[in-house]
Amino acid sequence: MKQLTLGIIGLGTVGSSVARILKENQALIAARSGYAIVIKQGVVKDLSKSRQIFDFPITNDVDSVLDDPKIDIVVELTGGVDTPFEIAKKALRNSKAFVTANKAMLAYHRYELQKIAGDLPIGFEASVAGGIPIIKALRDGLGANHILNIRGIINGTCNFILTKMKEQGVEYKEVLQEAQDLGYAEADPAFDVGGFDAAHKLLILASIAYGIDAKPEDVLIEGITQITQEDIAFAKEFGYHLKLLGIAKKDGDEIELRVHPTLLPKEAMIGKVDGVMNAISVVGDCVGETLYYGAGAGGNATASAVISDIIEIARTKSSPMLGFKTPSDKLRLKPLEKIISAYYLRILVSDKPGVLAKIATIFGEVGISIDTFLQRKAKNKNHSTLLLSTHSCSEAEIRVALQRIGDLEVVQTTPVMIRIEK
Structure with missing residues (x-):
């Protein structure tokens, strides 16, 4: 069987899960992809850090992966914006396919990467909603539709906090501490509870749905830090669900992009999604509403999405990263006011x-x-x-x-x- 070789940059929770699943499900993945997929080398920042034992060599030299002519796909599973962007550019310029879970980097540089890539494939299913295959659904499954709107619960931390506030009658700060104790929220939770994480994901979805090139600074972003039990009581009194939503909506030749706490009617299916789970509602002009639900984070769920990109690259060597060869010149971002x-x-x-x-x-x-x-x-x-x-x-x-x-x-x-x- 033909072999496809990977270099994985970042072996934290997601990277380790990718390595384990590729090994445990090796025969299944080979049958579905037509390739024996092998990790040739892994890259970590700190070699002295205690970590699990892998059956491939590990280095702290990123260039040893990027410059290796025998590596076919570079898988980037780190954080941040600037360094991952440099890694992506070099990988593509060295004619390597590229897979990432990095929504922050894509929120700023997705169109630049698509231009550099040309016919080289870029996989980024894991950048939005963990294990939910929303990227492929939008780009491929709904490709015949004009997308009328997208409404997404795409941050599990916020959904967990709002669910607990509703169910237990406690205030935001108390639930935030519980979320931190359980590992659902970071020590500094501002990126999640401020709505910025959801905004990065929304931009990626909007690019696929509308071909629009916008940056996080262009999006209306509000978090959940001001929500109180009085707001929860109002929602219950008048039959609403209270959720942090990422919303993309087409109105003529303008596109709305916004992230904020939202009151949804009681009958709205997406409003019934509780806890750390994610869900995305997409309305197309042909298909109507479709709803996608699942785990939005976690090592296994996100690794599942990463490996799905690797399998797709093995099957088809090129496809437009964002579904559009160039940004749309017919749609523009609606002014917030x-x-x-x-x-x-x-x-x-x-x-x-x-x-x-x-x-x-x-x-x-x-x-x-x-x-x-x-x-x-x-x-x-x-x-x-x-x-x-x-x-x-x-x-x-x-x-x-x-x-x-x-x-x-x-x-x-x-x-x-x-x-x-x-």
Whole structure:
């Protein structure tokens, strides 16, 4: 049988799982790919670090893999942006296929890599939603469709925290500590809970769905750090699920890209996905809605996606990385202020006569209509919490209203806003 040789850069949780699965499922993978897939060398940063024993040599010299003419595929499983990008460029320029799980690097450099690669294949299924084969579904299975929208729970840490807040009635900080103790959240969780991880993944999906070249700085990004039990109570009262979603939506010749906490109707299937699991809803003009569910992280799930790319490369030696040869010149990113949504607001106010009238007047002057309203007594007897939702309006209108409401003397803290997806 023909042989395909790999160099793996990074032998942490995912890299070690890739090596183990390639060995344990060797016969199955060979039957499916038509090749005996062999790891020729692994690269780690620190050779002195205690690690499992592999049946291939390990080095800390990246160039020994990149310059080896006998290595067919470079598998990059490290972190960061700049160094992995340099590794990818050199691998491709040395005529090696490239596989990565690095969503941060792809969020900034995916189109540059596609241009450098030419006909060389690049696999990146593991960069979004772990073991869920969403990249192949979008690029291949739904290739006949105009993608109308994508809504994804694509960060397991945030989904775990929001699920626990809903089920146990505890506040964000307490659940975050539990997530850290269980290994679901990093010691510094800002990248996850701030929405940035989900934004990187959303950009990759949007490139495949729409051929649009945008950067993380172009995306509306809000995290979950301000969510409280009052927001959870409002969601329950009015029949919503509260999730951190990555949303890509086509509106004429404009594309919305946004990541933020979102209130979803109770009947929305994606809203029923709890815990650390991921799910992505894709609506195509031909197929309608399809839903993809599974483990979004973890060594085995992510390694499964990495190896699926290796098998695909073995079967077909070239295909457009992002499904489009060049970025689309017919679609453009919608300005954030033009995004239309319904909104939920939480406003802590002084418990005085006329407060509601002042807030209602601002909404009326801006042109925003209130849909639902609740008032809760705050811990401070002199304050009340107003919980309300609006009918659809523009991002520009809601931001003007929030600014004016926040400037009122009777408003005690910056109002909290969550978007509602119908």
